[in-house]
Amino acid sequence: MSTQPQIAVFYEHPEWFKPLFATLERRGIPYVPLRLDEHFFDLNDRTPPAPVIFSRVAMSSFLRQDEHGIFYAQSLYSHWEQCGARIINGNPALAVDTSKARQLSLINSLGYATPATRVVHRRADLPRAAQGLRFPIVVKVNIGGSGAGVVRYDSMEQLVQAVADGTTPTSIDSVTLVQEYIPTRGSRIVRAETLAGRFLYAISLTTDGGSFDLCPADACMVGKPKITIEQTQLDAETLQAVERISCAANMELCGIEFMIDDRDGTRRFYDINGLSNFVARPLEVLGWDPHEQLADYLLEVIGARRSGEEA
Numbered sequence: 001m002s003t004q005p006q007i008a009v010f011y012e013h014p015e016w017f018k019p020l021f022a023t024l025e026r027r028g029i030p031y032v033p034l035r036l037d038e039h040f041f042d043l044n045d046r047t048p049p050a051p052v053i054f055s056r057v058a059m060s061s062f063l064r065q066d067e068h069g070i071f072y073a074q075s076l077y078s079h080w081e082q083c084g085a086r087i088i089n090g091n092p093a094l095a096v097d098t099s100k101a102r103q104l105s106l107i108n109s110l111g112y113a114t115p116a117t118r119v120v121h122r123r124a125d126l127p128r129a130a131q132g133l134r135f136p137i138v139v140k141v142n143i144g145g146s147g148a149g150v151v152r153y154d155s156m157e158q159l160v161q162a163v164a165d166g167t168t169p170t171s172i173d174s175v176t177l178v179q180e181y182i183p184t185r186g187s188r189i190v191r192a193e194t195l196a197g198r199f200l201y202a203i204s205l206t207t208d209g210g211s212f213d214l215c216p217a218d219a220c221m222v223g224k225p226k227i228t229i230e231q232t233q234l235d236a237e238t239l240q241a242v243e244r245i246s247c248a249a250n251m252e253l254c255g256i257e258f259m260i261d262d263r264d265g266t267r268r269f270y271d272i273n274g275l276s277n278f279v280a281r282p283l284e285v286l287g288w289d290p291h292e293q294l295a296d297y298l299l300e301v302i303g304a305r306r307s308g309e310e311a
Contacts, residue, residue, distance in 0.1 A: 006302045008032040008049040010039075010076075011056035012069065016277040020056075023291040029299065036061070036069040041076055048085035051305050053077070054298065055089040058275050059097060060145025062172050070098060070143065070172075086305050088298075089274050092250035097274035100142050100177055106248055107269045112241055113261075115268055116180040123168055127160050129178045136181040141171035152181055182268055185260040190232060192239075193276055193290065194246040194254045196297055199239050201286055203279050204232040229279060231286050238267065245272060253294065 009024075009031055011017050024031050032049050036057060055077065062068040077090045089097075096102050104114045118129035119142075130137055135156065141149030149169040153159040162168045169176065192202040206228045234242070238258075246254035255273040260266070282289045 005030040005032045005050050006305070007052040007054060007298055008034050009054045009056060010034045010036060010073070012036040012058050012061045013056075013064075013277075016058070017056055019278070019289075019291055020294070023289075023295050024298075027295050029295060036073065037065060039069070039072075039076070041079060043079065046083045048080045048083045051085060052298070052302055053080055053085050053087045053090070055087060055094070056275060057094065057097075058145060059143055059273075060148060062143070063145070063148050068172075074098075086301065088252050088301060093252070093254075093274045096249040096251065096272055098143055098173070099175070100140065100144065100271070101175060103249070103272040104177075104270070106272070107245060110241075110244055110248060112245070113266050113268045115182050115270055118178045120176050120178065121174050123163055123166070123170070123176070126163050126168060126176070126178055127156060130156065130159055133178065133180050138179050138181050139168050140177040140179055141169050142175035142177060143172050182259055182270075183262040185262040185265070189257055189259045190234075191255050191257045192234060192242040193278070194242055194251075194256070195290075195293055196252055197243055197247045199234070199243055200290055200293060201279075202232050202234050202242075203285065204230050229285055241269070245269065249274070252297075 007029070009017065009020070011033070012035070021031070021033065034049060055073070057070065057073045059070065061070060074091055074094055077087050077094070081087060081090065096106060101117075101119045104117055107114050116133055118133070120126060120129045126139060136152050136154045137159070138150055138152050139159070144150065149171065151162075151169050153162065159168075186206065188204050188206045190202055190204050193200040207226065242256045245256050249272050251272070251274045253274070253276055255271075255276040256269060257271040257273070258267055258269040261268050278290050279285050282291075
């Protein structure tokens, strides 16, 4: 491999991608790390930082920075693509990642069940949108992450009062979801990871703290309720579903979450995540490290890019 970096990793969180960088360095894969929060670009500069760009933009970045770069990244990726770069999890993936409403609509279009959901853009419309839903409900921001912007309401009266008080969650894009709260069988959710549209692994997560934040990575664990993480197997139908969803979402690296509705046993998908920093302690939980498979895929993309250029 050339010593010239063929891939740039565009990221925001200072801790989440240390395992990825360590794997690239150990494998001898030259890369350019680019911090989103320190970035600007010149529209007259037609040279991307590397032929391949790996997008690691976190939707939760707005929690850490008022001047977050979620929408900035979309303009940047358009520019880099016009300059000839190949972007992994680029704008087609971001279009889905930045909207829980789009995610649920996409899942429904494939014939899979989701929680009953209404979408609004004004706080005043939340009670009207909630009519006909079974309480408790949750009000959820359209762009979230790490469980942010999800609030449970046990009655219409409680929701109406919260609207009057102006305390319901607000999304940075002014889109809000009103959704039935799903009593989850065994307090257990499943997160399935895919790579290049193929199933990679699945883990089950349970919490004893009633948290909506079930991020499984090392850097997410500090100060959070205890989360139990175990590898789990998927039946053939569910495996096919997660692969179809990841392909439809245009996500080359993708985490898909679902739960079993304890009311009727229905499997309900509720989240498509374009940023996976993988499970904590992978050798302990999985018996292998998925960063190795990711590095293999990055090399494949780099190789295909080189072949295309040479052709």
